[in-house]
Amino acid sequence: MSVHYAPSHTADRRVRVQGRPVDAYPVLPPEAERGSVRRVTVVGEEVLSRPCREVTEFGTPELAALIDDMFLTMYVADGAGLATNQVGVDLRLFVYDCPDDHGVRHVGHIINPVLDLPGPGERRLVDDTEGCLSVPGAVMTVPRTDRAVARGFDKDGNPLVIEGTGYFARCLQHETDHLVGHTYLDRLSKRDRKDALRQMDDRREDVLARRADKAAALSRRRLDA
Numbered sequence: 001m002s003v004h005y006a007p008s009h010t011a012d013r014r015v016r017v018q019g020r021p022v023d024a025y026p027v028l029p030p031e032a033e034r035g036s037v038r039r040v041t042v043v044g045e046e047v048l049s050r051p052c053r054e055v056t057e058f059g060t061p062e063l064a065a066l067i068d069d070m071f072l073t074m075y076v077a078d079g080a081g082l083a084t085n086q087v088g089v090d091l092r093l094f095v096y097d098c099p100d101d102h103g104v105r106h107v108g109h110i111i112n113p114v115l116d117l118p119g120p121g122e123r124r125l126v127d128d129t130e131g132c133l134s135v136p137g138a139v140m141t142v143p144r145t146d147r148a149v150a151r152g153f154d155k156d157g158n159p160l161v162i163e164g165t166g167y168f169a170r171c172l173q174h175e176t177d178h179l180v181g182h183t184y185l186d187r188l189s190k191r192d193r194k195d196a197l198r199q200m201d202d203r204r205e206d207v208l209a210r211r212a213d214k215a216a217a218l219s220r221r222r223l224d225a
Contacts, residue, residue, distance in 0.1 A: 001081040001098070001174040002131035002139075018108040018154060019162045028075060029097060029107055035065075035072030037215045038087040043135050043183055043200070052083075052090045052179045055111045058157035067109050067155055070095045076215045077133045081171045083178035086134050092152075094175035101166030110160050113152035115176045117145050128170065130184050137203025138196040142184050148172045 015025040041048055057063070066089065074082040080098035084091045095109040117123060123145045130142040148169040150162045164172045174184060185193050 001171050002077075002079055002133055014103055015105045015107065019106075019160060025105070025107060029071050031068045031071035031095075031109075032075045033072075035068035035070070037076050037218075038069050038073045040073065040077055040082075040133050040136075040211075041086050041088055042204075043132075043185060043197075047085045047088055047090055048134060048178070048181070048183060050085075050090065050181045052085055052092045052181075055091050055093060055153075058111070058153065058155060063155050066091075066093070067095060070109075071097070072218075074133070076218065077211050078214075079133045080167075081175040082133060083175050085178055085181075092179045094179065096168075096171055096175065098168050098171040100164065100168035104168075106162075106164065106168050106171075108160075108162065109155065110150055110152040110162055111155065113150040113162075113172075113176055113179070115172065116149040116151065117173075118147055123147075126166075126170075128167070130170065130174065132174070132184055134183060135185060135196060135200050136207035138199035140184070140188060140192055140196045140199075142170075142187055144170045144173050150176065 015022050017025060055063070066084070070082050070084070070087060073087055074095060074097065081094055081096040083094040092112045093109065094113070097105070097107045099105050125143045126146045127141050127143050129139050131139045146166060146169055148164050150164070150172045152160050154160050162172065177183065177186075185196055188196065
């Protein structure tokens, strides 16, 4: 999922990491500092349209490295969330660094998430703009519930319960959709889907160039450090 309004770029007390409040947190998460940039898949690639596999091995160096790479890839692409099939891996996992509507920054990862949404009599659908790193350059209005709870595990196999409201709830729903083989385009009418794909065709090269420039600048900073 792409960011359409920016969270505060100052480290303050309004941050929740893995669902827990922390006193302060850096702009670039530690995972991203360790990671490498991976290619982001684009709508139409087969890996984005099939359900991802459950993670069965926790606490492995490979899983930790995947999460690190996903954080850095999300940062370079100016994302608020990123699912594994967006970097070509079909495992049930996503990372996020996303604000909610109250200015609280939420940072973390969740593995094998199961999404709980409010019941029909309790839910409130909100129409808001949404983008996707795998649909570069397109922004469309998508209805989502204003609250969501994701239940799953961290990379060491510890249970997690992540609660989201507003824009962060939208992020949880968007990324969980990816893990069952859907993009937000699947929630659009045929007409709106065509509009989104036209936007992507018009803007894709510019978006990918910005990502490449940001990755190159990051690489230069690392060499100079």
